[in-house]
Amino acid sequence: MxxxxxxxxxxxxxxxxxxxxxxxxxxxxxxxxxxxxxxxxxxxxxxxxxxxxxxxxxxxxxxxxxxxxxxxxxxxxxxxxxxxxxxxxxxxxxxxxxxxxxxxxxxxxxxxxxxxxxxxxxxxxxxxxxxxxxxxxxxxxxxxxxxxxxxxxxxxxxxxxxxxxxxxxxxxxxxxxxxxxxxxxxxxxxxxxxxxxxxxxxxxxxxxxxxxxxxxxxxxxxxxxxxxxxxxLQALYGANWNYRSGNDTYSWAPGAKVYETIWDGGGIDTLSAANQTRDVELHLTSGVFSKIGSPVWDEHAWVRDNLVIAFNATIENATGSSYDDYIFGNTAGNVLVGGPGNDTMRGSEWADRDVFDNDTMYGGSGGDLMAGHNGNDVMYGGEGNDFVTGDSGNDILSGGNGNDILNGGPGDDLLIGGLGNDTLNGGGGFDEATYAAATAPVNVDLSLSGGRATGAQGIDKLRGIEKVTGSAFADTLTGDANANVLSGRLGNDTLQGGAGNDTLAGGGGDDLFRWTATAFNSGDIRFGGVDRVSDFSRGDALDFSAALESLLMVNGTRLGAATSDIALGNALSISTNVCLQNGRDLYIDLDSSHSITANDYHVELTGLGGVLKYDAAADLFHV
Structure with missing residues (x-):
């Protein structure tokens, strides 16, 4: 005083x-x-x-x-x-x-x-x-x-x-x-x-x-x-970290003029433009100005970029308006909500490529452009024709309704096209396309040029997809030359891995696992290849009829000439192109060595209980 x-x-x-x-x-x-x-x-x-x-x-x-x-x-x-x-x-x-x-x-x-x-x-x-x-x-x-x-x-x-x-x-x-x-x-x-x-x-x-x-x-x-x-002022007196240190939401009256700097001491905070009467441009990076509210005349031009987050303050989340917004996050792991309108959202702006943050974005209605950054991002396109890019990290991309384009980028991504004719591009990494929410059976074939999925959801194009998850219905899932993982979930599914060392999971229902001649003739299968059926059980069946049935023999009987069922077992004689069960494994001697070696193809049948039978009438193997 x-x-x-x-x-x-x-x-x-x-x-x-x-x-x-x-x-x-x-x-x-x-x-x-x-x-x-x-x-x-x-x-x-x-x-x-x-x-x-x-x-x-x-x-x-x-x-x-x-x-x-x-x-x-x-x-x-x-x-x-x-x-x-x-x-x-x-x-x-x-x-x-x-x-x-x-x-x-x-x-x-x-x-x-x-x-x-x-x-x-x-x-x-x-x-x-x-x-x-x-x-x-x-x-x-x-x-x-x-x-x-x-x-x-x-x-x-x-x-x-x-x-x-x-x-x-x-x-x-x-x-x-x-x-x-x-x-x-x-x-x-x-x-x-x-x-x-x-x-x-x-x-x-x-x-x-x-x-x-x-x-x-x-x-x-x-x-x-x-x-x-x-x-x-903070250089003179120090920063006040106690001010607004809880979880705060910053909003302004609809159409108001906004000219201020936000200082926030901590918590999980949100910029909200949900009630605004025109489009906004929100930047969560401190020191970058946002556009919100009515324009201000600055003696030179009408300007709207007069809202800024102070240096060293962090706002984590942002909600857009009902119009066509631009929303840019920071490195804090953001939740970005576009709302109605055709919005553009990016998870991290000006971020160092070595900084990892996990963002969540919601596009809402309208055709939205959404881009993640480093980190594991979750992005929901919502209504409209959306363009969603995950960038680096293991991302979850969901298109929602509309004809969406989903790009996973590097990392192991999960892509959900939703309703509409979507393009799912996994990019680098081991990527999954899932149809778990489909309301009817789907037919997914990764072996087609570009890959394709058809069904009640629409017609999707698939690129760079290694794993496919089906619906609760009777799906047909076909892999490509890569090592695929195909999961049928519920329903009586047909799974065909193709060339490559594949893992097949039928899920609930009576599932059919099918192999083709192309798969058997591929180098990785002919020379020590292994396919895995991770949940083979009673009611499931193996189908080699399109591949080697006329060549395979069980205990000296060629399968194509069999008139009655043949049981496989551990003590069967090994002869040319033998088909032999050993525990939970089915071996096929493709190199005619008259013995089972590391060069022979086999199918691991996890969950197998009992002896496989060759059903001569149905041309299938089952328990």
Missing amino acids: SSVYSSGTYTTVGPAPTGNSTINALIVGTKWGASGLGGSANVTFSFPVSFTVGSSGAHSSGAFGYTGEPQDSGQALSAMQMAAARETLHKWSRVATLNCNEVADTIDTKWESGDNSSVGDIRLAMSNLPSAAWAYYPGQDNAPYGGDVWLNKSDYHDPVVGYYAYYTFLHEIGHTLGLEHPHESNDNDVMSLSVDALKYSIMSYRDYVGDDIDGVGENFFPTTPMLYDVLA
Whole structure:
């Protein structure tokens, strides 16, 4: 607390106290409190109500400071002005570790007997001087007027948020806390012209980047300290991590003008434009401006990119409007919701390729463009014709309704086309196309050029898919030359692995596992290939009729000539092209070696209980 004869406690930290010239351009070199750079401070403020110098004629500098101010008919602020001062002080203190307390303003009426005054470090009043408004830095000239704010009596009676009078309170109080105009070279650091504008600092005299230093005259002004103001004040006093440290949602009235910087101390937070009456562009990366609300005239153009997240603050999630939005995440693992409209969403903007974050995106209705980044992302296209790209990581991509294009990218991805004629491109890694939600049987054939899936869901094109999961109905799933995993789930399914070492799982129902001549003639099967049926059980069957039935023999009987069922077993004789069961394995001697070797093809029948039989009438193997 100060007196009318002495300054409050302050510390000199400058000039140029940091290694950042942009911050230095805003810091005048003094701050409140006894601690050094970055230390917290307790600051008092008061509103003078009496402008009498003293009964014995004390000099004016003992009351307010600047020569002539008290003689120019000082006047107390109105209740509305005091409310604006309290509110704007709070907007400064909530971003930094400043404890601002209001005290009574008691001047010295008996100065002959010693100083009995008690006033705030910061004092605010009106003057008849013609200047618009002015203020003094902490401890300026080591005089009692350090921290004083003076406003003329004509321009600031109606300090409404977003308009000039309210902005002036923010600006002048910024001076009293230790900030200067960024174009002033008191310490030889001036702000770069690329960021010297009101949207970057409320201490600037430029409406827009490239403007002359001629004062500001926008039709709507910043409602908070802006991007570099927050950074500079936190350099002086430290960041206030207790402010909004819970799970917060930031939203604005429909169509409102938005001109502010968000400082958030922690939690899982959301930017929401769900109620907005036009499209938005939301950026969760700190320091990147978002477009939301109605445009503002900045004396040069109508602009909407006046919302920004402060450096070192993190907002995790974003929700778009009902229109065509652009939504960009950060590296925090985001949930991005596009809502209705044709939206474009990307999980991480400006992110280092080595940073992994797990994002979740919801496209909603409309044709959406969605892109993940590094990390394991989950993206739901929703209604409309969507374009969804997973990028790196093990992603889950769901097209929803509409004719969607899903690109998994690198990583092991899960692709769900949904209703419509979709294109599913797995990309690198081991990728799965699933039809688990289909309402009717599907026919998926990876061996066709480009791959194809048909059924009630639509007609899909499949590329770079190694695993297919069927529906709850009687599906037909066919692999390609790669090592596929085919899973039928429920229903009486037909699974055909093709060439390659495949894993086949029928799931519930009586399933048929089929092999073709092409599969047997492929090198990896002929020379030590292994297919696995992971859940072979009673009711399931193996079908080699399209491949080698006329060549295979069981205990000396050629299968094509069999007229009755033949049981396989461990003790059968081994002869040319023998078909032999050994435990849960079915071996086929393709190299005519008259013995089972590592070069022979076999099918692992996990779950097999009992002896396989060759059913001569059905041309099938079953238990």
